[in-house]
Amino acid sequence: MERTTESPRLGGRRILLGITGSIAAYKAAVLCRLLKSAGAEVRVVMTPLAKQFITPLTMATLSKNPILVEFFDPENGAWNSHVSLGEWADCCLIAPATANTLAKMAAGVADNLLLTTYLSARCPVAVAPAMDLDMYAHPATQQNLRTLAERGVRIVEPAEGELASGLTGKGRMAEPDTIAAFVGELLSEKKKSLQGKRFVVTAGATIEPIDPVRFISNHSSGKMGYAIAGELARRGAQVTLVSGRTALPVPEGVDRVDVLSAQEMFEAAAEAFERADGGVMCAAVADYTPVAAADRKLRKGDGELTIALRRTRDIAAELGARKGRRLLVGFALETHDEVAHAEEKLARKNFDFIVLNSLRDAGAGFRGDTNKVSLIDRTGREELPLLSKTEVAARIADRIEALLAPEA
Structure with a gap:
């Protein structure tokens, strides 16, 4: 799939946006707003470390939905069902996706709400990697990306540019408009389950x-x-x-x-x-x-x-x-x-x-x-x-x- 920056048509689509612990998490705010502006309903799941980079309050304000981080609501003990989240979504989008999260996805590790939701998802899954150039180029990371791609996960290729380390190279998360357009194209490819009815x-x-x-x-x-x-x-x-x-x-x-x-x-x-x-x-x-x-x-x-x-x-x-x-x-x-x-x-x-x-x-x-x-x-x-x-x-x-x- 070629990347494009044309505005996606996502009216009524349900996007589950996963945010992991990367400095690129600040871009998730812009991405969320773009998805909402395109007509999508967005729910956000954050890893615990992601809260160190962007606040749940920011994402709740932009998505107009409560932010989910833990398996249980600490206020009332209500269960945040990863199964229901996986069934709800038309697309599970993890952006940014760190090397750590990609490795856990490839290995099937389920130690946080985002990962259990990924394993429960019945919808298309897309990831936008974000990490330093050497981490991205490492054979382990590349193997994990190949493994995920073989399983049907769609990869939004990172861009080349200045990284948080001060180095310049490939590993910079794709820009929000590119990711939003990618999701729009991905969902337009999805087979229509009631076609002909x-x-x-x-x-x-x-x-x-x-x-x-x-x-x-x-x-x-x-x-x-x-x-x-x-x-x-x-x-x-x-x-x-x-x-x-x-x-x-x-x-x-x-x-x-x-x-x-x-x-x-x-x-x-x-x-x-x-x-x-x-x-x-x-x-x-x-x-x-x-x-x-x-x-x-x-x-x-x-x-x-x-x-x-x-x-x-x-x-x-x-x-x-x-x-x-x-x-x-x-x-x-x-x-x-x-x-x-x-x-x-x-x-x-x-x-x-x-x-x-x-x-x-x-x-x-x-x-x-x-x-x-x-x-x-x-x-x-x-x-x-x-x-x-x-x-x-x-x-x-x-x-x-x-x-x-x-x-x-």
Whole structure:
């Protein structure tokens, strides 16, 4: 792969940035900002020695995520799961990568959180070596780099220039813009796991008119559905996003169909589902709509106002009844008896699995950027911790991939 300094396209990509104990760690701050500016979500894992060169506070501010160093959070004992980190990332990038870390990676040593995460990673791994010229040229280092390359690790070649020792030679970590572009090219090479598949995703709230200025709706922002549509598209799927009113931008590679009412959403979703391999019913669809909408604004009177409502069509249930071999995922937002209601809906609407969240869970529900959900199917329930909605979307896409695997 040739190196380039063109701006990478990393919208929605999840980059795990590993920082080791090198003077070049200061460049990681610029690299992090470049990755974020390119649209990536960045989480940072530092080795203990890396903290001597750049502070976790700096990296937390730039990445907008907590910095992970130890296996356990010393404040509350919470486990920082290297397995979850490895599953989360689209790319594990270690920059700078010292001779010590490269040697441990080649030998399979797992004595810090970054190394255990590397050994757990299922995604492409890239390293940007940084060290003095003699250390870089040493046969042991060169052998370690060859070993890692043979195992699929991608090497961002160091540059020649002035080094921390005062010497001049090869070993200087590549510049941040070069590394960011390298990652962009690497991820563009990644095989699309859902290539050739078609999905319809519903998102956002429907609007049921009472009169020309008033309507019935709910608090849904559409963020969860948009995150799922974007994640499926990033994995190569052709996605039709049937969206209620929202201010969110269309995810890259997604075809959006704008609707307002539950009836309009049903018609658009049903049409898209006919030519789809699966659907994700994430929208907050109104259960009731006025029997008749007034053609002019209703005037305020002295007494009470009664509005007659009728049931809307149950989009998920109707698609479930006609789905055949296609895959269908549902959502349930509950306030009580959550699991029982979700399991009943799973069976009644013929879902392959259902995503349950509760308004009683802090950080879950409408408008926020996080969610806490459980994935329920006919064999059991997987409860996920509080995650960003992009991470939840990735877990849902993983489950979809697993269900489609026998057909691949």
